Amino acid sequence: MGRVPKIIAANWKMNLAPNEAEKLASEILKSHSDNSCNNQVILLPPNVYLTSIRGIISNSAIKLGGQDCHFEDKGAFTGDTSPAMLKNIGCEYAIVGHSERREHHKESDELINKKAKAAISNNLTPIICVGEKLQEREAGKHKEIVSAQLKTILSSIDADKVIIAYEPVWAIGTGKTAKAEEIAEIHDFIKPLIKTAPLLYGGSVNDKNYKEILDINNVDGLLIGGASLIIEKFTQIMCY
Ligand code: PEP
Numbered sequence: 001m002g003r004v005p006k007i008i009a010a011n012w013k014m015n016l017a018p019n020e021a022e023k024l025a026s027e028i029l030k031s032h033s034d035n036s037c038n039n040q041v042i043l044l045p046p047n048v049y050l051t052s053i054r055g056i057i058s059n060s061a062i063k064l065g066g067q068d069c070h071f072e073d074k075g076a077f078t079g080d081t082s083p084a085m086l087k088n089i090g091c092e093y094a095i096v097g098h099s100e101r102r103e104h105h106k107e108s109d110e111l112i113n114k115k116a117k118a119a120i121s122n123n124l125t126p127i128i129c130v131g132e133k134l135q136e137r138e139a140g141k142h143k144e145i146v147s148a149q150l151k152t153i154l155s156s157i158d159a160d161k162v163i164i165a166y167e168p169v170w171a172i173g174t175g176k177t178a179k180a181e182e183i184a185e186i187h188d189f190i191k192p193l194i195k196t197a198p199l200l201y202g203g204s205v206n207d208k209n210y211k212e213i214l215d216i217n218n219v220d221g222l223l224i225g226g227a228s229l230i231i232e233k234f235t236q237i238m239c240y
Pocket of ligand 1: 013202203
């Protein structure tokens with residue numbers, strides 16, 4: 001029996017010029033098909049590139065998502081993007097609660113709950129990020145923090161309709177990956193709290209550590225930032 005397909009989500013964050021984004025999407029599409037990749041790949045480009053990337057990957061198994069969404073469908077929310085808009089231009093997913101949004105935009109678990117609900121009502125699958133900060137990990141409070149985040153964010157939400165990404169804040173973009181035992185411990189802890197929702201790991205995943213992480217029990221996939229921008233690294237990971 002072949003390996004169970006994993007979810008490999010590429011968070012491009014606020015990176016790439018238009019031609020670079022199109023080139024990367026085309027290269028990902030080509031290596032996905034050349035290598036007959038089995039995993040579910042989701043590209044999460046900056047919003048301004050969603051339409052052009054959709055054009056490149058349409059008619060393929062690669063899916064598209066936004067990096068965030070508002071909780072309202074429309075209105076006076078300058079600079080925001082609604083889940084209805086994401087859906088209308090071909091997205092199937094939206095990240096909500098990324099630690100960079102929590103930090104720079106002061107997003108709370110209550111707000112993330114509203115965004116996740118709005119995404120679901122618009123037939124998008126929210127990729128909900130949770131994870132503790134370094135001081136919380138050092139104080140041994142990581143389980144407590146993550147379970148409190150999940151309790152609030154998943155309130156009145158059908159867990160069958162979401163993806164959860166465990167991303168320790170201290171491991172995101174820092175080059176510091178959580179140890180395999182740490183990932184195994186927290187994924188085993190989270191899994192019973194989220195019923196059938198797939199559980200991704202994110203935080204400095206790269207071409208050196210992805211195999212070990214993907215082979216951990218209860219790791220259903222990866223949310224990848226930096227390494228998703230480099231075609232050689234991303235190809236290895238998405239085609240594992
Ligand atoms: C992320 O953006 O969610 C992420 C995990 O980034 P990186 O892989 O660069 O740590």
